[in-house]
Amino acid sequence: MMQDEIRKGPWTEKEDILLINFVHLFGDRRWDFIAKVSGLNRTGKSCRLRWVNYLHPGLKRGKMTPQEERLVLELHAKWGNRWSRIARKLPGRTDNEIKNYWRTHMRKKAQERKGAMSPSLSSSNCSSSSNTTTVNSSPLPRTGETSFYDTGGLEQVALAGKNSEAVQGGEKGYSMDDIWKDIENTIEPVCDGFSEKGCNFSCPSLASPSWDYFPDTLWGFGEEEGKIFLPYDDGTTILTG
DNA sequence: AATTGTTGCAACCGCTGTCAT
DNA sequence: GATGACAGCGGTTGCAACAAT
Numbered sequence: 001m002m003q004d005e006i007r008k009g010p011w012t013e014k015e016d017i018l019l020i021n022f023v024h025l026f027g028d029r030r031w032d033f034i035a036k037v038s039g040l041n042r043t044g045k046s047c048r049l050r051w052v053n054y055l056h057p058g059l060k061r062g063k064m065t066p067q068e069e070r071l072v073l074e075l076h077a078k079w080g081n082r083w084s085r086i087a088r089k090l091p092g093r094t095d096n097e098i099k100n101y102w103r104t105h106m107r108k109k110a111q112e113r114k115g116a117m118s119p120s121l122s123s124s125n126c127s128s129s130s131n132t133t134t135v136n137s138s139p140l141p142r143t144g145e146t147s148f149y150d151t152g153g154l155e156q157v158a159l160a161g162k163n164s165e166a167v168q169g170g171e172k173g174y175s176m177d178d179i180w181k182d183i184e185n186t187i188e189p190v191c192d193g194f195s196e197k198g199c200n201f202s203c204p205s206l207a208s209p210s211w212d213y214f215p216d217t218l219w220g221f222g223e224e225e226g227k228i229f230l231p232y233d234d235g236t237t238i239l240t241g
Numbered sequence: 242a243a244t245t246g247t248t249g250c251a252a253c254c255g256c257t258g259t260c261a262t
Numbered sequence: 263g264a265t266g267a268c269a270g271c272g273g274t275t276g277c278a279a280c281a282a283t
Contacts, residue, residue: 008253010277032268048269049252084271095271096251104249247281254274262266 007041011050015040019047020055053096060092064101072098 011019022038028051031044040047053059064072068090075086083095083102090098 010251029269031270043253044268045270046253052270053251081272099272100250107248243283245281245283247279249279250277252274252276255272257269257271259269260267262264 005041006043008046011054015042016050016055019050023051023055049096053094056094058092059094064093068093069105072102076102 007015018038018040019034022034026034026037028048031048033044035042035044035047038047042050071090072086075089079085081099083099087093087095087098
């Protein structure tokens with residue numbers, strides 16, 4: 001009657017650890033259940049999102065490689081905003097990450113392009129100020145702009161060389177490393193009876209950081225279009241920190 | 242050094258699809 | 263076959279960090 005308000009907002013280290021523990025126990029499918037039994041007071045959705053986007057052991061962090069950038073462009077041209085689908089082709093990247101990447105970088109592109117492509121309307125004094133049509137130097141309002149990168153209709157510019165800056169801000173209070181260390185110490189491979197496939201689970205620091213143990217969840221390799229080349233020679237490069 | 246603008250990331254919301262009953 | 267519950271997806275928003283002025 002009182003204590004179950006659903007928590008929202010940023011996750012704390014404690015919550016993260018708790019979630020990881022419970023995912024170890026029950027696998028990464030039954031989110032609603034996990035949300036309940038863990039006592040996190042989060043929704044199943046929220047738990048899933050946190051896991052998928054942040055806690056998942058195989059996540060790469062840091063900026064996209066040129067190969068990844070290219071692949072994203074290619075796949076987006078092919079599939080449009082099917083982020084999860086695209087993410088499946090990019091091991092270690094999440095749909096959210098790709099989505100964010102796309103937004104920011106396409107926004108840049110759009111701006112560049114508009115700058116370059118519309119000499120007609122900007123004519124001579126295209127420079128700044130005269131932006132009657134918004135777009136230009138005015139900070140695109142975060143909401144309305146969508147249409148340009150909405151569906152994958154854009155030509156694939158090989159923007160390979162373009163390094164997207166995006167310096168990884170780093171974690172705020174604590175790092176995944178810390179968490180995993182913690183887990184490492186507190187968790188034994190808990191596989192008694194429970195769980196489905198969550199069992200052969202291993203922390204990145206504990207064992208091979210590979211993708212194999214995620215059968216079909218996130219980054220399984222796709223049915224259709226088996227012809228997508230994998231940009232990774234090194235396959236499992238995981239940038240920690 | 243302070244202020245303002247911009248960028249990037251994490252998280253939430255609503256909708257849709259799938260599966261179990 | 264209908265209904266309900268849950269998981270997953272895509273879009274959007276809020277906020278903190280960073281850069282420029």
